Amino acid sequence: MITVTKAPPYLTVQDVGRKYSRASGVPKGGAMDSFALGAANALVGNSGDAAGLEWALGGGSIRFDRDTAFAISGATVNATISGRDVAPCTTIYARAGDALSVETILNGRFLYLACSGGIEVPVLLRSRSTYLPGRFGGYGGKTLKTGDSIALGAEQGQRPTEGSHCAADLMPRYDGGIVHVTRGTHEDLFDETAWSTFTESVYRISTASDRTGYKLEGPPIRNAMGTLPSEAGCPGTIQVPADGLPIAVMADAPTIGGYAKIAVVSEADLPILAQRRPGDEVRFELVTIEQSQRMLKRRAADLHTIGQLATRTVRR
Amino acid sequence: MTSHQLRALPLGDTAITISFGGEKSPELLHRIQAIARSLSEKRITHVDDIVPAYLTLTVFYDALHASYQEMSAQLLDACESANQLQSTRTPSRKHVIPVRYDGIDLESIATATRLPADEVIARHIARTYTVDLLGFVPGFAYLSEIDAALQVPRRPQPRPRVAAGSVAIAGAQTAVYPLDTPGGWHIIGTTSMVMFDPGRDPPALLAPGDAVRFENVG
Numbered sequence: 071m072i073t074v075t076k077a078p079p080y081l082t083v084q085d086v087g088r089k090y091s092r093a094s095g096v097p098k099g100g101a102m103d104s105f106a107l108g109a110a111n112a113l114v115g116n117s118g119d120a121a122g123l124e125w126a127l128g129g130g131s132i133r134f135d136r137d138t139a140f141a142i143s144g145a146t147v148n149a150t151i152s153g154r155d156v157a158p159c160t161t162i163y164a165r166a167g168d169a170l171s172v173e174t175i176l177n178g179r180f181l182y183l184a185c186s187g188g189i190e191v192p193v194l195l196r197s198r199s200t201y202l203p204g205r206f207g208g209y210g211g212k213t214l215k216t217g218d219s220i221a222l223g224a225e226q227g228q229r230p231t232e233g234s235h236c237a238a239d240l241m242p243r244y245d246g247g248i249v250h251v252t253r254g255t256h257e258d259l260f261d262e263t264a265w266s267t268f269t270e271s272v273y274r275i276s277t278a279s280d281r282t283g284y285k286l287e288g289p290p291i292r293n294a295m296g297t298l299p300s301e302a303g304c305p306g307t308i309q310v311p312a313d314g315l316p317i318a319v320m321a322d323a324p325t326i327g328g329y330a331k332i333a334v335v336s337e338a339d340l341p342i343l344a345q346r347r348p349g350d351e352v353r354f355e356l357v358t359i360e361q362s363q364r365m366l367k368r369r370a371a372d373l374h375t376i377g378q379l380a381t382r383t384v385r386r
Numbered sequence: 387m388t389s390h391q392l393r394a395l396p397l398g399d400t401a402i403t404i405s406f407g408g409e410k411s412p413e414l415l416h417r418i419q420a421i422a423r424s425l426s427e428k429r430i431t432h433v434d435d436i437v438p439a440y441l442t443l444t445v446f447y448d449a450l451h452a453s454y455q456e457m458s459a460q461l462l463d464a465c466e467s468a469n470q471l472q473s474t475r476t477p478s479r480k481h482v483i484p485v486r487y488d489g490i491d492l493e494s495i496a497t498a499t500r501l502p503a504d505e506v507i508a509r510h511i512a513r514t515y516t517v518d519l520l521g522f523v524p525g526f527a528y529l530s531e532i533d534a535a536l537q538v539p540r541r542p543q544p545r546p547r548v549a550a551g552s553v554a555i556a557g558a559q560t561a562v563y564p565l566d567t568p569g570g571w572h573i574i575g576t577t578s579m580v581m582f583d584p585g586r587d588p589p590a591l592l593a594p595g596d597a598v599r600f601e602n603v604g
Contacts (some may be wrong), residue, residue: 087520089434094448094582095520095527114593194584202564205522206584225466255395255403255442299410300521304401325437326521334398337449346602359454362399370450 071135075169077216077239078130082288083189083202084182085121085165091195094326098305102180102281102344104123105242105369106144110184112377113141113161115230117138120188120223121198123214125181131171132183134164139186139230140220145345148235151358159241161234161380164194170171178345182264186230187300189222202281202320219363227381235382242341247350250339250365251308253330256298260310263291268332271353273316281322284343286352297328306335308354318343339364393463394458402458403444404465407587412530415518417469418443419478419513419595439519475533478516478595483562484539484603485511485553489573491541495555498538505516509533509601510574515560525564525582525590529598532560544570549575553600560600563584564590 074081084107087100101124111120123132126145134140140151141161152168158214164170175181186386191198191208200208209220260268273288291314303309307319309329318335320325321344335343336357346352357365387443391407402564408414422438425445435446444464447457487507496503517531522528532555540556545568548554552563563569564582581591592598 089446089525091589092435092437093426093520093594094524094588094591095522096524096584165530201524203567204582204584252398255397255405299440300519301439301442302397302401302404304398306398324521324523326439326495326519331397331408334396336401359396359399363449363453364397366449 071219071221073133073219074130074214074216075133076129076131077100077190077214077218078125078172079127080125080207081130081193081214082124082202083121084124084199085197086119086195086325087199087321088089088195092302094197095325096204097322097325099201101168101182102321103182105341105373106180106345107182107184108373109236109376110141110242111160111184111188112142113143113230113234113236113380114139114153114184114186115188115225115227116188117226118373120184120191121208122184122302123189125172125183128169129172129174132167134166134185136166136222137164137217138225139163139232140170141184142379143182143184143236145181146176148173148176150189152172153351157235160187160234161230161232161365163232163331173353175335176246176281179347182242185222187225190221191202201322231382232356236376236379240376242339244345245344246342247342247346247352248339250336250359250362251333251352251354252336252359252362254333255310256330259375260293260332261273267291268316269356272345272351274292274351275346275350275352281320283317283319283323284346285315286318288315290336291316291332292335293330298330300326300328300368303327303331303357304334306337307331308333308335308341327349334363335361338369392469394462396454396499399454400449401444401446402454402461403442404461405442408441412516415440416516416595421465421468422594425461425464426472428464430464432457446451465547479593480597480599481592482599482601483534483553483577483579485537485575485600486577486603489553489575491554491572491576495572495574497540499535503533506574508517509536510555510560511600513599515598517592517594517598519594520592521592523565523567524584525592525594527581527590527596527598528563529560529564531558538572540570541580542570544568548573549576551579551581553577563588
């Protein structure tokens with residue numbers, strides 16, 4: 071069990087999200103930065119589908135009510151465990167009663183906390199992730215508040231080695247602000263000028279950005295489409311409404327939409343976009359679908375490497 | 387429809403949109419829905435989700451185990467063979483949704499359409515609707531097409547909260563709000579039918595292509 075002793079403004083249970091129910095209108099949902107959650111899970115010996123906590127918008131603290139390995143990843147924070155500094159992306163053993171405090175989020179947007187055994191909440195539609203707009207999944211479809219307690223699952227597999235650390239070269243390049251994209255399903259509806267505006271401009275994340283989508287501010291992309299007959303989109307789809315200011319739809323976005331889709335963020339780089347805050351800059355770079363799928367495989371291999379690092383036998 | 391009109395387009399690195407060309411029409415929509423059902427019955431390996439829409443259907447797949455090239459070739463083949471078979475497909479499911487026509491916008495719709503409220507209700511229950519597609523929020527089914535006399539644009543300002551079970555109309559479509567959500571449609575009634583339950587399989591009561599009638603229960 072873990073208990074929230076001082077809730078941050080936003081704290082939810084998330085995993086890799088939902089498959090198989092998009093035809094019912096259920097968004098993928100899940101962690102905004104699924105790589106950071108995956109890395110934290112790997113560092114505590116969890117499987118890739120384990121649930122963790124997604125933490126944002128400010129500091130707070132939780133108490134571990136049992137001994138557990140834990141790791142934090144994603145946003146850069148200053149955090150302590152019962153007074154000692156907590157290194158990011160590192161396997162740490164907490165004792166029952168230890169308090170994890172996050173003072174402030176210094177950089178990035180979403181912090182992930184994984185504990186060995188994962189967060190144990192009922193599986194709904196094959197996922198433990200919280201879908202706040204529908205008020206289901208996770209902890210009763212809600213954010214966790216001060217005083218809430220939540221169960222941890224039974225530890226599985228090999229015990230992770232204390233102090234295992236995931237090197238920066240195994241993580242996405244969060245600081246660069248370069249986000250790779252492939253051409254969208256409506257690429258033909260944008261002329262050369264529109265494409266050069268999109269790929270050569272710097273866009274800024276608007277304050278109108280949340281788990282549903284990030285509105286981008288910058289040079290408008292010329293278009294004359296208005297709305298099109300609705301069709302499926304996916305997290306990372308960059309759509310262009312009439313005002314020309316692109317919107318990147320994110321984890322909780324509706325499954326269908328009627329705006330022209332100029333591009334789609336490579337799954338491998340979605341964490342980089344997700345971690346950008348309002349005011350932060352991004353630039354989009356086109357890659358082919360083959361390059362994009364290679365990047366995704368590379369990320370999966372990196373997660374596997376992190377898991378092996380954490381659970382290899384310690385040599386003396 | 388001839389095969390050369392089918393096109394596969396990547397929707398990012400984990401999905402493929404099959405475009406059928408042509409214009410939005412009930413015939414094309416129903417053909418796409420039938421093909422989507424047939425694809426889903428085939429249980430193609432590494433396919434996670436199939437989402438039919440007006441001019442396209444989109445297939446989500448496991449890109450760690452299937453490349454875009456392999457998957458798009460396989461899907462185009464499957465869509466073409468389904469396209470040939472679909473004329474023999476059985477009709478879709480039928481639903482009757484009980485409604486209390488007590489919605490807060492019933493009077494304003496009566497005024498806007500210059501019809502008595504009773505006539506608005508009569509025209510809403512007179513038709514059998516079909517589910518165009520699901521989206522907006524889980525379980526929200528866009529039903530077409532309502533009586534021309536009832537067609538009113540959506541409200542200029544969406545309400546911050548529309549209660550689950552609200553039966554509403556906007557433009558040529560009608561729908562039931564499955565969850566408490568913001569919403570800009572005109573609410574004409576309420577149903578106790580549970581349109582979406584995440585604990586149910588499938589969670590949404592309605593699926594693309596289903597036939598829906600409303601019944602006045604006072």
